[in-house]
Amino acid sequence: MTTPIPTEKRPRPAGRGRLVLSRLLAARGAVVGAVLVLLLFALAFGGPYLTPWDYATPDFSALHQPPSAEHLFGTNGVGQDVFAQTVRGLQKSLVIGLLVALFSTLLASVVGACAGYFGGWTDRALMFLVDLLLVFPAFLVITIVSARLKSAGWIAFVLLLALFNWMITARVVRSMTISLREREFVRAARFMGVRPLRIISRHILPNVASFLIIDATIAVGGAVMSETALSYFGFGVKPPDVSLGTLLAAGTGDAPVFPWLFYFAAALLVLFVLAVNLIGDGLRDALDPTSGASPRRSPRRKRRP
Amino acid sequence: MLRYLAKRLSYYAVLLIAAVFLAYAISATALQPRTYFEAKVPRPSVSSVERQLTALNLNDRTPVVERFGHWAGGLLHGDLGRTIHDTPVTDDFGRRVWVSLRLLLLGSVLGMVLGVAVGAWSAVRQYRISDRLLTVLSFVLLSTPVFLVALFLKNGAIAAKDAAGHEVVPFTGYETPGLTGGLGAHLADWALHLLLPTISLALGGLATYSRYQRGTMLDVLGSDYLRTAEAKGLTRGRALLKHGLRTAVIPMSTMFAYSFLGIFTGAIFTETIFGWHGMGEWLIKSINEQDVNSVVAINLFTAAVVLASGFLADTLHAALDPRVRS
Numbered sequence: 001m002t003t004p005i006p007t008e009k010r011p012r013p014a015g016r017g018r019l020v021l022s023r024l025l026a027a028r029g030a031v032v033g034a035v036l037v038l039l040l041f042a043l044a045f046g047g048p049y050l051t052p053w054d055y056a057t058p059d060f061s062a063l064h065q066p067p068s069a070e071h072l073f074g075t076n077g078v079g080q081d082v083f084a085q086t087v088r089g090l091q092k093s094l095v096i097g098l099l100v101a102l103f104s105t106l107l108a109s110v111v112g113a114c115a116g117y118f119g120g121w122t123d124r125a126l127m128f129l130v131d132l133l134l135v136f137p138a139f140l141v142i143t144i145v146s147a148r149l150k151s152a153g154w155i156a157f158v159l160l161l162a163l164f165n166w167m168i169t170a171r172v173v174r175s176m177t178i179s180l181r182e183r184e185f186v187r188a189a190r191f192m193g194v195r196p197l198r199i200i201s202r203h204i205l206p207n208v209a210s211f212l213i214i215d216a217t218i219a220v221g222g223a224v225m226s227e228t229a230l231s232y233f234g235f236g237v238k239p240p241d242v243s244l245g246t247l248l249a250a251g252t253g254d255a256p257v258f259p260w261l262f263y264f265a266a267a268l269l270v271l272f273v274l275a276v277n278l279i280g281d282g283l284r285d286a287l288d289p290t291s292g293a294s295p296r297r298s299p300r301r302k303r304r305p
Numbered sequence: 306m307l308r309y310l311a312k313r314l315s316y317y318a319v320l321l322i323a324a325v326f327l328a329y330a331i332s333a334t335a336l337q338p339r340t341y342f343e344a345k346v347p348r349p350s351v352s353s354v355e356r357q358l359t360a361l362n363l364n365d366r367t368p369v370v371e372r373f374g375h376w377a378g379g380l381l382h383g384d385l386g387r388t389i390h391d392t393p394v395t396d397d398f399g400r401r402v403w404v405s406l407r408l409l410l411l412g413s414v415l416g417m418v419l420g421v422a423v424g425a426w427s428a429v430r431q432y433r434i435s436d437r438l439l440t441v442l443s444f445v446l447l448s449t450p451v452f453l454v455a456l457f458l459k460n461g462a463i464a465a466k467d468a469a470g471h472e473v474v475p476f477t478g479y480e481t482p483g484l485t486g487g488l489g490a491h492l493a494d495w496a497l498h499l500l501l502p503t504i505s506l507a508l509g510g511l512a513t514y515s516r517y518q519r520g521t522m523l524d525v526l527g528s529d530y531l532r533t534a535e536a537k538g539l540t541r542g543r544a545l546l547k548h549g550l551r552t553a554v555i556p557m558s559t560m561f562a563y564s565f566l567g568i569f570t571g572a573i574f575t576e577t578i579f580g581w582h583g584m585g586e587w588l589i590k591s592i593n594e595q596d597v598n599s600v601v602a603i604n605l606f607t608a609a610v611v612l613a614s615g616f617l618a619d620t621l622h623a624a625l626d627p628r629v630r631s
Contacts, residue, residue, distance in 0.1 A: 128320070128323075131320055132320060132323055132324055132327065134566075134611075135320055135321070135324045135608045135611050135612060136324055136327070136328065136604075136608070137566050137569060137570060137604070137607050138570075139570045139573065140328075140588065140600075140603070140604060140607070141328075141331060143588070143589070143592050144331055144332055144335045144336060144592055144600065145331065145335050147335070147336075147592070148335050221448065225448075225450040228450060228452075228453075229450050229451070229452050229574060232452055232574075233574075233577070233589060248453070248456070252456055252460075256460055256463045256464055256467065262456075262460075266453055266456075266457075269450075269453065270445065270448050270449050270453070273447075273448035273449070273450075274444060274445060274448035276448075277444055277447060277448050278444065281444075
């Protein structure tokens with residue numbers, strides 16, 4: 001890298017970061033989504049301090065009580081505080097969603113970049129693995145194996161979810177890498193004798209970062225949905241641990257009579273995934289210059305009222 | 306073109322064999338049929354457990370490869386092995402596959418057709434109130450897991466029943482047991498039972514497809530050939546239908562083919578929640594019963610359907626795009 005020769009003082013042109021941020025702020029959906037996610041995180045981690053009740057301790061003087069000042073979201077059949085439980089479950093679901101998205105994106109970027117960069121048999125073997133895992137219903141394997149992982153707890157569950165969540169992303173990274181491989185700066189690095197793994201980490205991955213960020217954002221929502229679905233059927237987080245999925249499973253039978261056992265958790269789940277999807281959509285518009293939805297590129301777009 | 310298709314087909318065959326073997330290996334080692342027999346009351350003797358396990362080809366003391374060989378040998382004669390209750394797996398399979406297919410076909414076709422229609426309509430009316438409403442609605446649907454949609458629908462049906470004093474829409478099972486009457490009555494009964502499960506399956510697909518279709522349709526809307534079509538005298542509507550929608554649907558065809566796994570996973574939840582005795586419910590049941598052979602049979606079914614639809618997509622793609630064939 002050469003340092004640019006300083007000429008006369010000029011106002012700095014807006015950097016890419018500024019540009020992306022300004023585009024993101026212009027997208028109302030993304031801002032709403034970000035605010036919602038922040039609020040939900042605040043609720044998940046600050047919520048336990050808002051109530052004197054613990055998520056597991058029963059209040060025997062209040063069984064099946066509707067929401068009140070004492071119990072914000074009411075109580076369940078054994079007198080546990082639903083607010084404390086929901087907040088705790090939200091916390092667990094959020095952490096699981098984030099970790100799964102992180103791990104699966106890491107795996108996808110490594111496998112995809114290696115397959116695309118090295119080509120040949122590496123590519124063929126890795127793509128066969130991708131196809132193989134895509135033919136497999138992930139749900140099926142997770143349900144079968146999760147029974148054996150009871151003792152390992154929820155971290156094992158996170159790894160399992162991540163293990164079946166990276167294939168499509170890896171395919172996209174691979175095809176992006178194949179076209180990047182022939183670009184001048186990558187060739188130059190190769191001819192200078194830079195090691196392949198260094199080229200991948202220094203030149204390839206930064207150039208697919210936009211895609212990875214968008215994909216990871218959307219993956220958070222998907223992971224939370226899978227987590228709750230699996231936990232609902234008893235294949236994910238297991239009692240006494242609480243997640244939104246176990247809460248929904250516990251509350252669903254009583255939902256017609258005691259709606260607070262079901263609908264608070266359900267609403268928070270939908271709200272969180274919705275917020276994450278809104279951010280992902282906004283990020284796509286802000287980061288991806290080819291997406292037609294970006295405000296300045298689309299001539300079809302009418303002015304907002 | 307035939308050579309290209311033959312190549313794809315052989316690749317899929319290898320993939321299918323590998324996937325089935327992997328499924329067998331995972332199910333046979335992770336599930337524990339031995340504990341199922343040992344937990345029976347009165348507790349059977351060790352030798353009798355051993356005998357039953359071996360008879361069902363479930364004995365964990367036999368190497369997995371040997372058990373797989375035995376199972377694969379049976380498969381060549383159309384035998385999927387025996388369930389843990391010592392009945393043929395093919396019996397369950399044959400009965401449940403039709404229950405599921407009814408739901409899967411209807412749910413996915415409805416999701417596709419409505420998704421494409423809604424997406425295209427939404428694109429034509431971009432940024433109007435209706436487009437914005439549909440966008441918000443599809444985002445909410447995309448953010449709601451299928452099992453939650455199914456639970457909402459079921460709770461709604463229960464609430465309607467409590468309010469009306471009798472069942473308004475059925476929410477358990479796929480037919481009224483012991484229903485008398487002619488073919489018409491039976492068909493109406495079936496349709497009514499299909500209503501809620503189908504909606505719960507179709508809504509997810511509808512939301513996904515409509516978003517993508519809106520995107521592809523928007524790309525097409527700005528194209529020159531559409532303007533040309535209008536310039537040569539077609540009305541806007543006819544031009545959109547004949548030239549716009551037709552082109553915009555092509556990129557979606559691959560997506561339809563590969564959506565099967567998602568729909569099947571959705572059906573697992575839908576069937577369990579609405580009490581349908583289909584493949585999805587069977588999966589949950591057989592995993593809980595440590596029924597290895599049934600689990601593998603379901604795996605075989607999904608893998609075969611996925612690869613068949615993948616092959617269909619390849620054929621379609623090759624037929625439409627000559628560049629693929631070379």
